[in-house]
Amino acid sequence: xxxxIFALSSGAVPSGVAVIRLSGPDVRKAxxxxxxxxxxxxxxxxxxxxxxxxxxxxxxxxxxxxxxxASFTGEDVAExxxxxxxxxxxxxxxxxxxxxxxxxxxxxxxxxxxxxNGRMDLTEVEGLxxxxxxxxxxxxxxxxxxxxGGLGQLYDAWRGKLIHMRAMIEADFDFxxxxxxxxxxxxxxxxxxSDLVSEIEDHLIRSKSGERLRSGLxxxxxxxxxxxxxxxxxxxxxxxxxxxxxxxxxxxDALEVHLDLQGYPVTLVDTAGLRETSGVVEQEGxxxxxxxxxxxxxxxxxxxxxGPGPYDPVAGLKSDTELKIPVWTVETKAxxxxxxxRDSSGTTVxxxxxxxxxxxxxxxxxxxxxxxxxxxxxGEAPLxxxxxxxxxxxxxxxxxxxxxxxxxxxxxxxxxxLRRAADMLGRITGRIDVEDLLDVIFRDFCIxx
Numbered sequence: 466x467x468x469x470i471f472a473l474s475s476g477a478v479p480s481g482v483a484v485i486r487l488s489g490p491d492v493r494k495a496x497x498x499x500x501x502x503x504x505x506x507x508x509x510x511x512x513x514x515x516x517x518x519x520x521x522x523x524x525x526x527x528x529x530x531x532x533x534x535a536s537f538t539g540e541d542v543a544e545x546x547x548x549x550x551x552x553x554x555x556x557x558x559x560x561x562x563x564x565x566x567x568x569x570x571x572x573x574x575x576x577x578x579x580x581x582n583g584r585m586d587l588t589e590v591e592g593l594x595x596x597x598x599x600x601x602x603x604x605x606x607x608x609x610x611x612x613x614g615g616l617g618q619l620y621d622a623w624r625g626k627l628i629h630m631r632a633m634i635e636a637d638f639d640f641x642x643x644x645x646x647x648x649x650x651x652x653x654x655x656x657x658x659s660d661l662v663s664e665i666e667d668h669l670i671r672s673k674s675g676e677r678l679r680s681g682l683x684x685x686x687x688x689x690x691x692x693x694x695x696x697x698x699x700x701x702x703x704x705x706x707x708x709x710x711x712x713x714x715x716x717x718d719a720l721e722v723h724l725d726l727q728g729y730p731v732t733l734v735d736t737a738g739l740r741e742t743s744g745v746v747e748q749e750g751x752x753x754x755x756x757x758x759x760x761x762x763x764x765x766x767x768x769x770x771x772g773p774g775p776y777d778p779v780a781g782l783k784s785d786t787e788l789k790i791p792v793w794t795v796e797t798k799a800x801x802x803x804x805x806x807r808d809s810s811g812t813t814v815x816x817x818x819x820x821x822x823x824x825x826x827x828x829x830x831x832x833x834x835x836x837x838x839x840x841x842x843x844g845e846a847p848l849x850x851x852x853x854x855x856x857x858x859x860x861x862x863x864x865x866x867x868x869x870x871x872x873x874x875x876x877x878x879x880x881x882x883l884r885r886a887a888d889m890l891g892r893i894t895g896r897i898d899v900e901d902l903l904d905v906i907f908r909d910f911c912i913x914x
Contacts, residue, residue, distance in 0.1 A: 469495060470570035470578075471561045473554060480549030484485075485557055486913060488575055491540040491566045496530060499545070499557075506532045514547065516560050523560070524553045538575055539582025573907035575914055580895060580903075587654060587895035588617040590907075595679060597914065602728035602814035607678055607843055607850065616854075617894045619713065623861075624896070627887035630654045632661030634880045635855060654870050658883070662865050665858055670848065676855070677762065678841045681723065682731035683835070688767035690738030693797030697767050698722065698735040700826055701833075719757050726830070729837040731855050734761075755808035763836060764792045791836075795829065854893055861889035 475482065487495055496503045498517040504510035507529070507855040514523045526547035536542040547553055561567050576593060579585045585593070592611030597603040610616075633654050663902030699705050702722045720735040734757050737750030758764055849855055868882030889898040 467566075469567045470569040470574055471495075471558070471567060472575070472913035473558065475559070476545075478549045478551050478554050483547055483549035483554050485545040485554070485561075485590050486544045486570075486575065487545075487561070487567075488536075488538045488540050488570075488578060489566075490541065490565075492530075492543050495561065495564055495567060496528065496543050498558065500528055503527050503543075504530050506530055509728075514557065518563070523556050534584075537584065538578040538585045540578060570912060572912050573914060577903065584623075585764050586614070586617040588620070588854075588893065589614050589897075590617070591596055593914075597911065600723065601618065601725045601730045603841070603843070604678060604730055607675060607848070610845075610847060611850060612662065614790040616849070616870065620890045620893050621896075623661060623665065624887045624890040624894075626657065627883050627890070630657060631880050631883040631887070632771070634876050635885070655872075655879075658865050658869055662862055662869070665862050665865075669855065669858055669862075671844075671846065672849035672855070674841045674843050675850045678730065678843060679850045681732040682762045682837050682840060683732050683734065683757075683760060684763045684765060685734045685736060685754075685756060685761040686765050686767055687758050688738065690740055692738065692769060694735055694738070694765040694767045697765070697797060698733060699793060701733060701830065719753055726837050727832045729834075729841055731837060734782075739773070757788075761790055762840060763833075765788055765867060766792055766794045766798050769797055787800055793832075857860065859894045861886045864889065 467490065469487060469491040470667050471487045473483060473484060475484040475487040491505050500512035501515075502512075504512070509527050509529050512526060512528045514526050515521060516523060524547045526545050528546070529544045531537070531542040531544075533540040533542070545557065547557060558569075562569070570831065576585070576590055580587065580590055588613050592613070594610050596608035596612055599608050662680055686698055688694050698720070702724065719737075722733050722735055724731040736754030737747065739751055739754060742748060742751070849858060864882045864886040868879045868886075871879060871882075888897055
């Protein structure tokens with residue numbers, strides 16, 4: 466944190482404009498060495514960038530200075546918006562490297578400094594990472610909402626309630642004789658704790674949509690060999706993703722393609738054909754196919770008309786009722802114009818289609834889009850988006866339930882469950898004891914962010 470860091474924060478060069486960012490205690494000195502003077506804070510100024518040793522003119526750039534703590538990192542920050550030629554950028558980075566106390570930034574180090582300086586909590590950091598990685602419009606919307614601090618504010622509010630509950634219990638047994646301490650405080654506190662458990666559990670149920678949106682809905686193509694799965698995948702993806710031949714068992718491993726269906730992310734997975742076989746490689750492919758099917762949000766069961774259904778004993782696939790996964794039967798190689806509606810089970814859809822004539826493909830894509838929208842319904846409320854959030858929320862609920870149910874114990878011991886529950890919420894936002902998590906969270910950030 467005592468070093469001043471720098472990095473190319475814009476995209477790869479060459480480009481029209483390149484942005485080089487600096488942050489740290491020696492930013493003013495670095496800017497003065499390059500430009501001769503530091504521009505007024507938050508005012509874009511054109512400056513000539515010169516090598517402080519040789520005096521050579523490197524480039525003419527737009528320079529901005531942000532005085533800490535009113536900056537992204539909470540430190541003094543500068544941005545050099547120069548021309549994006551490889552030689553220009555390389556020379557500026559080389560000059561900065563030669564300056565004392567300056568070094569290239571590690572991946573995510575600018576954001577990490579923003580966290581350490583209290584400019585962002587961990588949920589906002591993760592929202593920023595999701596925004597950078599977002600591939601669809603709805604993913605972007607969710608990431609912006611999380612980056613805005615809504616999720617962290619919700620968890621901080623819950624943590625504040627728990628801290629207040631604990632304070633009330635301690636006041637009850639520390640100052641029981643004082644007139645301004647209300648009676649039966651413990652009974653009121655544990656009633657509030659029970660309400661909070663219900664609130665967190667409801668949040669966890671709704672947050673399944675947030676997790677699905679972040680990772681993408683898993684749609685798995687399954688069926689017998691030569692049922693048309695690979696052709697169907699290519700037709701849905703709109704390009705040649707899978708190899709299509711008349712030879713049975715062409716697909717041996719799971720093949721993925723990422724789609725954007727009206728702003729929603731979908732991962733479409735082609736799998737090996739399911740059948741009895743003695744081939745070791747094909748057996749492994751079938752095992753993987755069944756494993757992906759068991760984890761799917763939707764199974765598209767491809768078959769020719771009158772071909773084996775999804776409950777065929779050779780396939781070994783459990784019913785969608787047992788798996789609690791919807792299964793749509795897609796009849797490939799068909800030339801029908803009408804699409805049957807959902808059947809009485811509410812889960813299985815039979816969709817005739819032809820990848821040759823494109824019959825039924827528009828209807829299938831439309832149904833897929835509707836299914837994704839219904840499954841991922843995020844609304845306006847902030848949602849947990851990562852397994853890390855879910856784990857700590859589950860732990861928080863567990864500690865609260867433990868305190869609520871153990872009414873036979875002294876209040877001093879039950880108050881400890883409130884403290885541990887509050888700590889679980891604090892670990893989500895990074896308020897307490899998260900040093901062991903930081904390397905994991907920041908390792909996937911790009912350099913310069």
